[in-house]
Amino acid sequence: MPRDSRRPARTADRRPSDRRGPDRRPAPDEERDLSAAPLYSPARVRDLLDRHGLKPTKSLGQNFLIDGNILRAIAEAGGAAPGVPVLEIGPGLGVLTREIASRGAQVTTLEKDERLRPVLAETLDGLDVQVVWGDALDFDYATLPAGTRVIANLPYYITGLLLSRFMRAPGIVSATVLVQKEVGQRLAARPGEENYGFLSAIAALYGSVQHVRDVPKGAFLPAPDVTSAVIRLDFDRTRPAPEQEFLSFVETALHHRRKTLRNNLRLTGMDGDAIDAALEAVGLRADVRAEDVSLGDLRDMAVKLGVIR
Numbered sequence: 650m651p652r653d654s655r656r657p658a659r660t661a662d663r664r665p666s667d668r669r670g671p672d673r674r675p676a677p678d679e680e681r682d683l684s685a686a687p688l689y690s691p692a693r694v695r696d697l698l699d700r701h702g703l704k705p706t707k708s709l710g711q712n713f714l715i716d717g718n719i720l721r722a723i724a725e726a727g728g729a730a731p732g733v734p735v736l737e738i739g740p741g742l743g744v745l746t747r748e749i750a751s752r753g754a755q756v757t758t759l760e761k762d763e764r765l766r767p768v769l770a771e772t773l774d775g776l777d778v779q780v781v782w783g784d785a786l787d788f789d790y791a792t793l794p795a796g797t798r799v800i801a802n803l804p805y806y807i808t809g810l811l812l813s814r815f816m817r818a819p820g821i822v823s824a825t826v827l828v829q830k831e832v833g834q835r836l837a838a839r840p841g842e843e844n845y846g847f848l849s850a851i852a853a854l855y856g857s858v859q860h861v862r863d864v865p866k867g868a869f870l871p872a873p874d875v876t877s878a879v880i881r882l883d884f885d886r887t888r889p890a891p892e893q894e895f896l897s898f899v900e901t902a903l904h905h906r907r908k909t910l911r912n913n914l915r916l917t918g919m920d921g922d923a924i925d926a927a928l929e930a931v932g933l934r935a936d937v938r939a940e941d942v943s944l945g946d947l948r949d950m951a952v953k954l955g956v957i958r
């Protein structure tokens with residue numbers, strides 16, 4: 650891939666000397682400027698990578714934020730405030746971590762890439778941040794204190810798995826996260842809308858979803874291939890958590906969301922007559938498409954079919 654295709658697009662705080670890849674030496678004028686530049690500026694980010702001999706790893710989803718407005722918007726929307734317990738996934742070079750911690754939040758951050766140890770020792774110096782080294786998929790989210798807010802620029806390759814961990818963790822009340830724009834659209838979609846599917850359904854079962862803002866590729870270094878969005882999920886912990894049987898039923902029901910609900914349920918080996926009887930009892934057409942069925946009607950179907958009580 651040519652170097653140019655990984656360049657971030659022009660952003661408000663970029664200077665001409667920044668229009669180069671992450672792995673080259675800063676020009677003399679940048680060296681003079683560095684102490685004055687904010688930590689998230691492209692010149693500082695490149696300098697950090699350079700001094701620590703690092704190249705962003707694509708397989709770890711390492712696209713570092715270089716836009717101060719976006720950093721502030723995520724921290725603000727996520728509710729980073731004095732005394733609030735915040736969990737971050739993937740601090741990277743620590744720019745978002747710093748933004749959150751400097752607002753007085755109690756930050757725990759999970760990072761898999763041990764090469765970043767010396768970088769975070771430098772960038773988080775003087776801040777009260779707990780860095781947990783390891784895979785975020787191995788972390789026990791059930792141990793988090795009540796009222797925890799997740800604020801993170803997620804590694805996109807595990808977005809779905811992480812969101813499902815957050816939803817199931819009783820201590821987590823919200824997750825304000827950067828995701829691929831398409832994932833954000835799926836999370837926020839309602840039955841009958843174009844992007845509605847299992848992700849939309851489970852998000853609605855646990856609470857509500859708000860689209861905070863879109864984020865252009867140029868807000869990252871290196872620039873990712875996709876446009877992103879900041880999404881805030883609020884989890885209503887006063888509701889009983891959905892039963893595992895119901896979650897599995899919803900997943901099956903929406904497996905092929907454009908197909909009929911009947912066909913999707915038949916795939917599991919359920920009796921056709923029983924499905925027809927349940928559809929009729931709930932007041933749904935026999936050929937209703939899966940994506941058009943509300944969660945309330947799916948719950949009624951699950952009860953009629955004896956999946957849940």
Ligand SMILES: C[S@@+](CC[C@H](N)C(=O)[O-])C[C@H]1O[C@@H](n2cnc3c(N)ncnc32)[C@H](O)[C@@H]1O
Pocket residue numbers: 709710711712713714738739740741742743744745746759760761762783784785786802803804805807
């Ligand atoms: C999109 S970058 C975000 C970096 C930084 N927060 C920022 O906004 O600039 C994702 C981060 O998640 C880390 N990461 C990737 N996979 C991980 C995993 N399984 N567990 C924990 N951290 C992971 C990467 O090393 C990287 O630091």
